[in-house]
Amino acid sequence: MAADGDDVISDQEKVRIVSDFILHSPPGEFNEVFNDVRVLLNNDTLLKEGASGAFAQYNKDQLTPVRLEGSELHTLITDHNELGGGRFFDPRSKRSFKYDHLRKEASEYEPYEPDRAAEPWRAALDVELSNYVAEHYKHGASLVVGRALESGAVALVACIEHHQFQPKNYWNGRWRSVWALTVGGGAAELRGMLRVQVHYYEDGNVQLVSSKEVRAPLAAGGEAGAAREAVRLLAEAEGAYQTAISDNYKTMSDTTFKALRRQLPVTRSKIDWARLVSYTIGKELKSQ
Template sequence: MSDAQARLDAASTFLLQSPPGEVNDVLSDLRAILSSSGLSDSQIESGLLPALTKHNAEQFTVVESEGKKVLVTPASRIEGASEEEEGTERHVEPREGKEFVFDHLKGLASSASPHTSPFDAETSTLRISLDQLLSSYVSNHYASGVAAVYTLPDPAYPPPEPAPAAAPSTEETATEPEGTGETGTIAQDVEGGKEEVADVAADTAEEAEKALPEEGVETVGGEGAEPTGVSAEEAEAGEKAGEFEFEAVEEDKMDVGTPAAATTAAEEEEAPSATTENAAPVPPQPRPSRLFGLYFVGNKYNPSNYWTGRWRSTYQLDYAKGTLEGTAQINIHYYEQGNVQLSTTLKSSATLSPSPSPESVVASIKATESSFQRQLGETYNDLSDASFRGLRRALPNTRSKLDWDKATGMRLGQQIGGGAQ
């Protein structure tokens, strides 16, 4: 590993550990440090971009899109969407039915556009009900809280597989047996493909035209019709004398005209089928889902007093089974004349009735997180009354600091100094 890559890896680790609301300050300091080591701005950005992208997704970054606060989460990212430029991703905001482009380096959302949900109407109705109740709960209990509910792909309802390509029709795949059909007589005598057969047929037709008399004899009707203007006796005599041998040639001319049509059919076979390749793509059909991701975050920044904090929670609801799996994470940073951080995580699991009501889902989240808050409060009380006492010098019974400059005026000081009687 090169020294430059080692520096970028170390910087990425610091970036992932950025305290709440301070990622831009950390990024600015890392740029200055890495620039002094000889790395260019493009190298720094490309090297830190993966860590910055991961940080924004894990921390549920709040951005503004068209005047509304939206979340950047792992569930909001549109998989397979083409990136506008390096460092950008396309995310969905399901509440407004829109999607936007998020620039991880600049921390800005742009290019909002309508989004078409791949899920059916019943699934959308469930998601909207959960979103409304969760948003109301978060706005009432969390500072600067923002919530979003996403529909997750459900393995029980996989997306439909693309339709297989239509098989070619029997007329296109059928081939004439060798030596049969209208072209059988010529195909038996001529080696090569249909193009060569067509060339020979054209030459034969040209020779037949030269063999006709100047005042041509017309034929009417179909096969076996007698020449007009010639009596039966003349015809019989002419056949004996070989004067009307052109009839056989004329019959060959009719037969050899068919290979040219066969050539056209071959060209049609080579052309793409209008029903398969040129057909308009069928849009994907909406499908149901019973898996939902509930995300919300509360941020409170107070840099003037040197502290910041963030509460972020994510829950996965299996609506069909009635299970709710959740994770709540808290990060707090105090940095007045020091650097103290609190980082704690709560994992929870609740079993509801199958197909629970949205109200019961949000009530379960509220009960879980309220219990977590009470536990944190009790921990803080124990920390100040018990844990911190082991980290500092105990005060005397007067509960006031001892003034050591006046210790000589006290009896204890006199005894220590040897002046006691």
């Protein structure tokens, strides 16, 4: 992997480059990128041993959905429900599992007991969030995890993932949002990070990568009330963000994209398409 006269790239540098490619794979195109870097590296042992961490980080960053045996709803692979050793937990079904980051499959199920002090808050938010996702995201999935703090309050993290993969139409896209709040200790604040990534690659290569940070005060209340209020606030924020993206695209279509296209040829005269159909290009040039 070196041109004539260039220094040979070390295995460590090869792994760094390959990992960078993996981590920047567009949504829905991990396998294509993996196959390409596998050919470039031409060393399956080095790829597996050196870049396995990148496979795991990519799936966690993308909030990759996975359906567990016996579960109606998908859960998500994230940093927030990772146990280590390639294992994750699903508080909804109260199970932990081994996750294969290349095959994207769950196995080796074991019982898992969520934090008991946090569970009433977590379960209430999980119900409200699941209903919201089912109503607004056709193929969406969600995850809510919680843990009790020394102060007696409860820290909750809610994740939402939705994707549309249309490789036959040359585009793929993914929506991700992660929300965090602390409840049970008076007034709270809901904090969220919203991300959208779309890749369009028919006769070109165009990507939309957008993110927005959101903060909103959350009134104090019991488990059910806090859960309803949190979902109401995140629904407003997500709706406003989606509307803003749509409005921005319309503005870009009317201004920016048009500026990238030449409206008229350099002669400043419109093309006479009927004339071009009647004569060959050679005859047209000769007549001039």
